[in-house]
Structures are given as C-alpha cells and as structure tokens.
Amino acid sequence: MWSTAREIAAGDVVIIWQTRDAIIPITISPGGVYNSKFGCYPHDTLIGTLYGSKVHSKSGRGFVHVLRPTPELWTLALPHRTQILYAADIAFIVGWLGVAVGSTVIEAGTGSGSFSHSVARTVGKRGKLYSYEFHEVRAEKAREEFTRHGIDGIITLNHRNVCKDGFTVEDTADSVFLDLPAPWLAIDHAKKALRKDRVARICCFSPCMEQVLRTVTALNTAGFTEITMFETLTRPHDIYQQGSCLSLPTTVGEVGDKLKKAEIRREEKRLKQVAAAKAVWVPKPKEDGEDGDEMQVVKPEAGEDASSGLHAKRKRESDPNKSDDEQTGPSALDAKRVKTEAEIEAEETQQEQAAVDKAKPPMVVSRVLTEVRGHTSYLTFACLVPTHPDAKPMVVFGANSSAEPSTTGTPVG
Ligand SMILES: C[S@@+](CC[C@H](N)C(=O)[O-])C[C@H]1O[C@@H](n2cnc3c(N)ncnc32)[C@H](O)[C@@H]1O
Incomplete structure (x- = not known):
C-alpha cells in the first residue's frame, strides 16, 4: 500500500500533520517545497527523516509532524x-x-x-x-x-x-x-x-x-x-498531559485543605485590619524634634478616635499646607500594606498548587471534543441467504399474522 520503510524517501506519500484541522498529504519530490502558515519545508530535508518525526521549518519558528499514511489518516487528509x-x-x-x-x-x-x-x-x-x-x-x-x-x-x-x-x-x-x-x-x-x-x-x-x-x-x-x-x-476525546492547558483534577481532601487555609488567611487579615484601624502612622520625630522621614505607629489615646483625632492632628502638624491626598500618611501606607498582602496571598496559593501538582504522579486527562467530523x-x-431448491418457505409473523407465508424473512419498515 504505502511505504513501509522507516524513513521517508523520494516518491513517498507523506501526511503532514499541522493541527487537528490541517492535515495535508504531499508526495515527496526532490527539489519540491511544502509551504504553509506553519513554515517552509523543502522536501529534500524530509528525505531520510524517520516517519513520525516532528520537523522544524526552515526558519525554525514553525513545526509539523510527518506521518506514514494509513486509511484513517487518508480519510482525514484526502x-x-x-x-x-x-x-x-x-x-x-x-x-x-x-x-x-x-x-x-x-x-x-x-x-x-x-x-x-x-x-x-x-x-x-x-x-x-x-x-x-x-x-x-x-x-x-x-x-x-x-x-x-x-x-x-x-x-x-x-x-x-x-x-x-x-x-x-x-x-x-x-x-x-x-x-x-x-x-x-x-x-x-x-x-x-x-x-x-x-x-x-x-x-x-x-x-x-x-x-x-x-x-x-x-x-x-x-x-x-x-x-x-x-x-x-x-x-x-482530546488528551492533555499534566502541566498543559488543563488544570489537574483536585481531590475533595485537597479542596478542604485549601478552604481551611483560605479561612485562616482571611481571619488573620481581618485582625490586622482591626489593629491598623486602631493604630495611627505618624512621622518619627528626629532628635531636634522635627519630623523625620521614617514613620511610626502611635496608639490612639484613650477615648480618641484613630481616624479623626490623633491622626488628623498629627497630619496637620507634619505639614498644615498639604491636602489629605498629598500626605504620606497612614491611609496610603495601609493601602500599600494591604496590596502587598494580597500579592503574598496569591503567591502562596500558586506555590501551594505547584507543590500539590509536583507531589502528584504524572497524569493524563481527557476531554470530550465538541466538534465531530462526520x-x-x-x-x-x-x-x-442461499435458497435450496427443496427449502421450505419461511413463515413470517408480524403485525399482519394472517399474511401468506413468505420467503423473504422478517420485514422491517
Ligand atoms: C457520496 S459519494 C461516495 C463517497 C465514498 N463512499 C467515499 O467514502 O469517499 C457518492 C458517489 O456516487 C457517485 N454516483 C452516484 N450515482 C451513481 C451511479 N448511479 N453509479 C455510479 N456512481 C454513482 C457520485 O458521482 C459520487 O461520487
């Protein structure tokens, strides 16, 4: 039928598998070139290549697989x-x-x-x-x-x-x-x-x-x-390997652990926010009494509301001409701290997922394709059925049971 040799030779019919929807048959002819959006492939470079190989284009940017034809592949490529x-x-x-x-x-x-x-x-x-x-x-x-x-x-x-x-x-x-x-x-x-x-x-x-x-x-x-x-x-079904575009299935135990950790993180965050609301960040005074560049946390005095009293007073003291937005006050710093926490949390989640994936044995998953050819x-x-000259006619029992005996078997209709 088609070549049974291990390597591609001049004159062979070869199936170029580019994607599931772009499967092209070519006949290898010395001096010929196969061109597509997946790159340029001179036939001479394919001669001597093993059937089934992944071949890179002349520029090195694209690649295709060169396959030996089978009736099934021919049906997809013809x-x-x-x-x-x-x-x-x-x-x-x-x-x-x-x-x-x-x-x-x-x-x-x-x-x-x-x-x-x-x-x-x-x-x-x-x-x-x-x-x-x-x-x-x-x-x-x-x-x-x-x-x-x-x-x-x-x-x-x-x-x-x-x-x-x-x-x-x-x-x-x-x-x-x-x-x-x-x-x-x-x-x-x-x-x-x-x-x-x-x-x-x-x-x-x-x-x-x-x-x-x-x-x-x-x-x-x-x-x-x-x-x-x-x-x-x-x-x-489409088959994916671990680490490709599909995330791996997670066990119920893993989901439970993740939820517990997320719960703990949320509670820690809430407590930090409560503490931050009670505390006030102010410039740390230098030795001469002037405001320095460093900031320090000051607990509100008894009966004083952190967000109004002390905070506002210290802010005005540090520079009475600056508006709220211009002040490098506690609100700006807090926002920065919260953002950093969110980033840390995302990183931790990623690291946990990577550790879980690493611990799992290599796995292949499959997904039903939505588009089917046909x-x-x-x-x-x-x-x-051969009829012997002496064979008795076959009786058919159907909806019309009074029907004449028939030699034609069971009617369908
Ligand atoms: C749907 S195609 C067959 C496809 C084929 N089974 C395949 O898998 O490639 C039907 C073919 O029958 C041919 N055809 C239709 N009537 C015919 C007839 N009376 N005698 C011979 N061929 C006929 C048509 O020209 C057409 O090429």
Whole structure:
C-alpha cells in the first residue's frame, strides 16, 4: 500500500500533520517545497527523516509532524471531491458486512475513495474491491490515487452507472456497499452480483429516512433478510498531559485543605485590619524634634478616635499646607500594606498548587471534543441467504399474522 520503510524517501506519500484541522498529504519530490502558515519545508530535508518525526521549518519558528499514511489518516487528509465516509461508519460497515482478508467486495460510488482505502487494506492482496463511479473526472482522479498508493492491484475501478447498467460481475461478491443517492435502484443488480453459495451481505448508506424506507422496501421485495438499520455516532476525546492547558483534577481532601487555609488567611487579615484601624502612622520625630522621614505607629489615646483625632492632628502638624491626598500618611501606607498582602496571598496559593501538582504522579486527562467530523447517516444492512431448491418457505409473523407465508424473512419498515 504505502511505504513501509522507516524513513521517508523520494516518491513517498507523506501526511503532514499541522493541527487537528490541517492535515495535508504531499508526495515527496526532490527539489519540491511544502509551504504553509506553519513554515517552509523543502522536501529534500524530509528525505531520510524517520516517519513520525516532528520537523522544524526552515526558519525554525514553525513545526509539523510527518506521518506514514494509513486509511484513517487518508480519510482525514484526502482532497474532497464528494462527501465522504469517516472512520465510525467505515469501521461499522466493514464489521457488519464481515469484510475480511481475501473478501470480494463491491462499492458504488467510489466518490473520494475514503471507504475504498480501508476496504483495500482489510481484504489485502488476496481480496478484491470492485469500485464503480459514474462521474468521469472523479473516476479518473480515484484511479490515479489508487495507482499512486499501490492499491490498484486490489481495486478494479469501473466508470459506470450502476443503477442503469448494473455491475460487471455476477455471483461473485461476498458483500456490496452502496453509497448512492438512490440505492434502491441498484438493489436488483446487487443481488445478481452477490454470491449465492453462502450468506452474502449488503449495506446501503442514506442520509435521510425517506431513502431508508425506499431501500428497505426494495430489499424486502428482492428477497433480502435480516434487514436492520443503524445510526452511528462518535464521541472523540482530546488528551492533555499534566502541566498543559488543563488544570489537574483536585481531590475533595485537597479542596478542604485549601478552604481551611483560605479561612485562616482571611481571619488573620481581618485582625490586622482591626489593629491598623486602631493604630495611627505618624512621622518619627528626629532628635531636634522635627519630623523625620521614617514613620511610626502611635496608639490612639484613650477615648480618641484613630481616624479623626490623633491622626488628623498629627497630619496637620507634619505639614498644615498639604491636602489629605498629598500626605504620606497612614491611609496610603495601609493601602500599600494591604496590596502587598494580597500579592503574598496569591503567591502562596500558586506555590501551594505547584507543590500539590509536583507531589502528584504524572497524569493524563481527557476531554470530550465538541466538534465531530462526520454527518448523520443511516446504515441499512441485509443478508442474502442461499435458497435450496427443496427449502421450505419461511413463515413470517408480524403485525399482519394472517399474511401468506413468505420467503423473504422478517420485514422491517
Ligand atoms: C457520496 S459519494 C461516495 C463517497 C465514498 N463512499 C467515499 O467514502 O469517499 C457518492 C458517489 O456516487 C457517485 N454516483 C452516484 N450515482 C451513481 C451511479 N448511479 N453509479 C455510479 N456512481 C454513482 C457520485 O458521482 C459520487 O461520487
């Protein structure tokens, strides 16, 4: 399929992972340059680099990861020519159709080849995928890609309208997958293409319920059984390491300790404020009796209010011409002290948190992503069971229990 070597070589298809939303496939060609807002990367510097490496841009400011393609990465990186299937649907379809190494599978239409790459990997060289696409340009592009990715030996691509002209094989396929606007028009053709010597399976992908109903009716009419419908949804998680953008989860004990400490700090602060309110800061007199630059605390005299009496008196004495704002009095100093306390408190909290984080074992946390790639889709599965000429018709018990015996299995609708 893609290169299996450890190192990147000229001609390799490489996935450039920039961010979760910017994943680009490039083909390495000597002399070529990959440019993006994440920097400039001459292909020659990538040749010989180990797959999976983090590579820095020419300027050293940006970086990308260079990855070996897989069908899953290809689905995220491929050039879109149509709507495509994503991993959740692909995995479910491959599982329910029972696609395995050596299987023969039919798909229509090829579209952007997202589903084709996964199936090609699963069936391998002993298997076969017949892919059909009626849009000529899309068919040609997909053919080029299959050749470049080395899966053209597994996939036979046909430019053909399967609803009108059917498939190119008969009694051959283990399973058929239809991703078409009107799959019900291809169900009789699919029946012809499926093998009849053992249970064969079909899946139709439809984005709306009206299409599902028409498909189910066509499957019933054509004699398919075990008709079942699913809607698949994914819930991807983002993973963060300790010390990255997410803060670590805290235990109940830790929260309790923090609250207790905060309570003690608040009480100490309150007591200091009470003491400060009772005390007055005044200039310390020099030896000659004049006011000095240093300040001192003076307790209010009995019966005197700190904020009015002594404080105001001392202030006027120190410089009667200065306004309250200009005075380097106790209120300004107190404000400075309170601010410093707040800073100290913040620092202490930070230090405590750092100590707690350090004491914890390395931890990885995950968060559910809010945006998910994919679209609503209904997957209708059914089986084609071999009918022996002597087999008795199967009786169907349903809402209409007086119905005639049927050979078509359990109807769904
Ligand atoms: C949604 S896309 C398939 C996407 C594909 N499953 C993937 O994962 O990339 C549907 C494709 O079916 C093709 N198509 C529609 N009607 C068709 C028909 N009657 N015969 C063959 N191809 C058809 C369209 O041209 C289109 O490319």
